[in-house]
Amino acid sequence: MYEITLEQAMNFLKSVAIILLSVITLTSQAATQKEYAPSKREQLPPVLNNTYVGMGAGYTSFPYSNSDLINGFQAQSFSNPHVGLNVFIGHYFNPYLAAEISLMRPIERAYANNIINNTPGKHSIWISLMGITLRPTLPINNRLSLYGIAGLGIVSRHGFDVGTTNAIPSEDIATELTGGGVTYAFTQNWHLNLGLEYAFAQQNNHQPATTYAFAGFYYLFRTLHLPKSYSTNYIFHKNLIQIGGFNTHIFNPNINQYFTVKGGLPIFWSGQLHTQNGATLLYERNIFHTHKIFSFDLGASISTYHSSLNNTPFQAISVFPDFHFWFYRSPKIDWYFRYEIAGPTYLTQSYMDNIYLGGQFSFQDLLGIGAFIGQNKNFNIAATIGHYSNGNVLPTNPGVQVPLEISVGYAFK
Incomplete structure (x- = not known):
């Protein structure tokens, strides 16, 4: 007959106690795990x-x-x-x-x-x-x-x-x-x-x-069927104010070419009229976002530029849709890819550097990456390239090229 020693009995009881303690701890954590209800902006407008x-x-x-x-x-x-x-x-x-x-x-x-x-x-x-x-x-x-x-x-x-x-x-x-x-x-x-x-x-x-x-x-697009809650939470601020600028003496004036058909990555455009410096003030408001990966904003901006040949000043006033694809999330920084396309724009000049743009109506397009930084993700940095074109809505359409622009911003609810 097999006899259990006192030491073996104590070890067995110790093992049982450890297992019970682990189960209680995990159950307690599960019971206290925070849940996050979907925001109103996660539903389609x-x-x-x-x-x-x-x-x-x-x-x-x-x-x-x-x-x-x-x-x-x-x-x-x-x-x-x-x-x-x-x-x-x-x-x-x-x-x-x-x-x-x-x-x-x-x-x-x-x-x-x-x-x-x-x-x-x-x-x-x-x-x-x-x-x-x-x-x-x-x-x-x-x-x-x-x-x-x-x-x-x-x-x-x-x-x-x-x-x-x-x-x-x-x-x-x-x-x-x-x-x-x-x-x-x-x-x-x-x-x-x-x-x-x-x-x-x-x-x-x-x-x-x-x-x-x-x-x-x-x-x-159809009305979404959202879950009652999520176990994770990602920040999508409602408002963003951003200011940026560029100078071709600092950055490559032809960087847009790399993202065109000629550059081998046909996702953007260049233009016959080049700009040598400029600055932009921008405001965006988030309209819709998924739980983690995608967001859609509406925005307005005013930009001022100088043409590269004759240094002619002109301004662009735009309203636009802006699409963000969030490809990296962490506690201190969230990175996104940005694509803004076909934002109706008024240009204050239509003839510069011996180039006629077809008229003062145009569309604004932007392509870039950016990040929101900090514990509450309030601070924004971004790098974008730009393009203005009437999309052949007008008979003449040479386009305007805006090279790499660096921006900083602040986001808030």
């Missing part, structure tokens, strides 16, 4: 419910020919591109009707080759097609829908001169835009979109019809 944004790529046709040239000019041939990209944003008022704004641009220019009785060469024609349309929709089932579009199309065309005589005018041309397509819902939010758009020819403006057939996708 009602205005965004049933709003969608999307993009696509496909075949485009706008067959320029000698009938579109004026003042008696004729070309030996025309090169018309056949690949275009589009972006669009819309809102469903109900399951059967939406309103939409779209923009399509070919990835290359059209060319009139070798004007007869003139110096041989290629003369470029740039266009973009903006649409402001209604989108009636017929749901077939829970996933498949048919839709049509009808409304206003605006062809923004940049033509060319031969010598001092105009061959194709640069102008904005209003036309009728129609089309349709089919959508398929992979999820409640993500949708495949196959579409066809047709802008009617305007013979009085020497503009041929434009056809665009594309495949793409869109994301449909």
